[in-house]
Amino acid sequence: xxxxxxxxxxxxxxxxxxxxxxxxxxxxxxxxxxxxxxxxxxxxxxxxxxxxxxxxxxxxxxxxxxxxxxxxxxxxxxxxxxxxxxxxxxxxxxxxxxxxxxxxxxxxxxxxxxxxxxxxxxxxxxxxxxxxxxxxxxxxxxxxxxxxxxxxxxxxxxxxxxxxxxxxxxxxxxxxxxxxxxxxxxxxxxxxxxxxxxxxxxxxxxxxxxxxxxxxxxxxxxxxxxxxxxxxxxxxxxxxxxxxxxxxxxxxxxxxxxxxxxxxxxxxxxxxxxxxxxxxxxxxxxxx
Amino acid sequence: xxxxxxxxxxxxxxxxxxxxxxxxxxxxxxxxxxxxxxxxxxxxxxxxxxxxxxxxxxxxxxxxxxxxxxxxxxxxxxxxxxxxxxxxxxxxxxxxxxxxxxxxxxxxxxxxxxxxxxxxxxxxxxxxxxxxxxxxxxxxxxxxxxxxxxxxxxxxxxxxxxxxxxxxxxxxxxxxxxxxxxxxxxxxxxxxxxxxxxxxxxxxxxxxxxxxxxxxxxxxxxxxxxxxxxxxxxxxxxxxxxxxxxxxxxxxxxxxxxxxxxxxxxxxxxxxxxxxxxxxxxxxxxxx
Numbered sequence: 289x290x291x292x293x294x295x296x297x298x299x300x301x302x303x304x305x306x307x308x309x310x311x312x313x314x315x316x317x318x319x320x321x322x323x324x325x326x327x328x329x330x331x332x333x334x335x336x337x338x339x340x341x342x343x344x345x346x347x348x349x350x351x352x353x354x355x356x357x358x359x360x361x362x363x364x365x366x367x368x369x370x371x372x373x374x375x376x377x378x379x380x381x382x383x384x385x386x387x388x389x390x391x392x393x394x395x396x397x398x399x400x401x402x403x404x405x406x407x408x409x410x411x412x413x414x415x416x417x418x419x420x421x422x423x424x425x426x427x428x429x430x431x432x433x434x435x436x437x438x439x440x441x442x443x444x445x446x447x448x449x450x451x452x453x454x455x456x457x458x459x460x461x462x463x464x465x466x467x468x469x470x471x472x473x474x475x476x477x478x479x480x481x482x483x484x485x486x487x488x489x490x491x492x493x494x495x496x497x498x499x500x501x502x503x504x505x506x507x508x509x510x511x512x513x514x515x516x517x518x519x520x521x522x523x524x525x526x527x528x529x530x531x532x533x534x535x536x537x538x539x540x541x542x543x544x545x546x547x548x549x550x551x552x553x554x555x556x557x558x559x560x561x562x563x564x565x566x567x568x569x570x571x572x573x574x575x576x
Numbered sequence: 577x578x579x580x581x582x583x584x585x586x587x588x589x590x591x592x593x594x595x596x597x598x599x600x601x602x603x604x605x606x607x608x609x610x611x612x613x614x615x616x617x618x619x620x621x622x623x624x625x626x627x628x629x630x631x632x633x634x635x636x637x638x639x640x641x642x643x644x645x646x647x648x649x650x651x652x653x654x655x656x657x658x659x660x661x662x663x664x665x666x667x668x669x670x671x672x673x674x675x676x677x678x679x680x681x682x683x684x685x686x687x688x689x690x691x692x693x694x695x696x697x698x699x700x701x702x703x704x705x706x707x708x709x710x711x712x713x714x715x716x717x718x719x720x721x722x723x724x725x726x727x728x729x730x731x732x733x734x735x736x737x738x739x740x741x742x743x744x745x746x747x748x749x750x751x752x753x754x755x756x757x758x759x760x761x762x763x764x765x766x767x768x769x770x771x772x773x774x775x776x777x778x779x780x781x782x783x784x785x786x787x788x789x790x791x792x793x794x795x796x797x798x799x800x801x802x803x804x805x806x807x808x809x810x811x812x813x814x815x816x817x818x819x820x821x822x823x824x825x826x827x828x829x830x831x832x833x834x835x836x837x838x839x840x841x842x843x844x845x846x847x848x849x850x851x852x853x854x855x856x857x858x859x860x861x862x863x864x
Contacts (some may be wrong), residue, residue: 293767296767296770298766298770300765302763302774304778305819307816310605320712324794365711383829393765394765395768396764396765397763397764397765397766398765400764400765401765403766407701408700408701409700409701409703410700410701410702410703411695411698411701411703412695412697412699412702412724413695413696413697413698414695414698415698415699415703415704415705416703417699417703436700437729437761438763438764438820439727439729440729440730440743440761440762440763440764441725441727442727442728442801444729469617473725473728474724474728474801475590475682475713475726476685476687476688476689476692476728476794476796476799477583477586477588477682477683477684477686477689477729477794477796478586478681478685478792478794479581479583479584479687479794480583480792480793480799480801480803481584481792482584484584485591485771490592503767503791504767504768504769505767506764506765506766508764508765508769511764513723513730513767513768515768518804529593531593535664
């Protein structure tokens, strides 16, 4: 199957061994062709659907993030311990609308890593200040020696299917008219399928009789792995958790098609193309 | 499909709203029928394939972990800030061999949470000491106000299939003769499918032409979400990363069947039944 999945198809070769090899890392940093993804406020420059790269000058180790290679050319970003997550959502959404999925995938890796450094400067084990390690892919505590790795939080996002209609919901913070697939974090001690069933039960009061996996994507706000599924439901009676969902409703094929087309009279506004919820609607329409 | 998947099928009703509702939590803790899963060295007592529960006496908030309800009865564990991960692997493996998957799922949730508390006593954002929060499902920093949630690290585990044979590998620490599916952490900025392809390329030098999802399980050592996939490979030539794999080889159906049966002359020792690698071999044999 060939689905458009936002943030996937990154051309980065992550050259993982170079993260642990100071000589290899130094050689990549000294390469005169090396490039920097400059991320002021986590907003890189872009043109024609692609990220814009700057010339790279070697940085101190505690600021060096090796993203990897593209076309054989080393790619870096700068770790800024004073960074704070950008609030510039309108500009960011415009950027994401413009980027090809693979370019957005490069951005996702860089943003999640830089933001993780900014929010994890201290050792969770002993409280001491830690420092970037492994070319920016870890942090090391100089006191207790604990190595810390970036978080990637798995999230299930699912369409419940009841007799050919699917369940869409809106959270209080959504843009006017926007509805999407329901979603929630996978907790410890449960599988993907169990998390899907739990979220549908908790948020909408419906019981999944089967769950099938559809696709996945990284999501860098701040650092999730989105796991998209379709669940079958035998009884469509809704009991909403109003703390989580402002509203939810069953929509049919024609209503989903109208929403994806962006029709003015669509009964809901669909999520953007770079979100896997959009992919999930298309997969459901295609019978996948 | 009906596969045996270790650690799944937990009967816990997580009653998530009670985590945020001090009155509801107090009522559950005061229920005279409430039970405690006592976990000295993370090794709970068990009999006849089921965990053994003890009478519960209300604990101070900073030691209270609400696991949820089973059969309507509140279930708790005790957060011990001085806990250290048990090294008693032989006893633990014997326990896991004996537990039904759903019972092991309860254990998985409890162990991952208790171990997370023990290893995350300080605020990663500011370094101050944090305290358990939300009935043990979070920690709160009294200084900067950051809420911290338990980690669940997604890991892909995969069988590469080349012309009807699958790739098994062994890490240096494995028991003698043991081989399993290859595995690795999903990194930021990649999908499940991309992580599978990257791990196969990095560890074995093979190129996946397609990846399909099979099943998932929680894995509490310390806290992974195992995501099992089967990948198709057109060229079976291996180039091993000897830092990750001591050996790897292609095995055919008869060899996998012999390994799963535990035949004395099997060409490899299969992973235990509670590991999803075991499920993955069975799914591959069944053509799933």
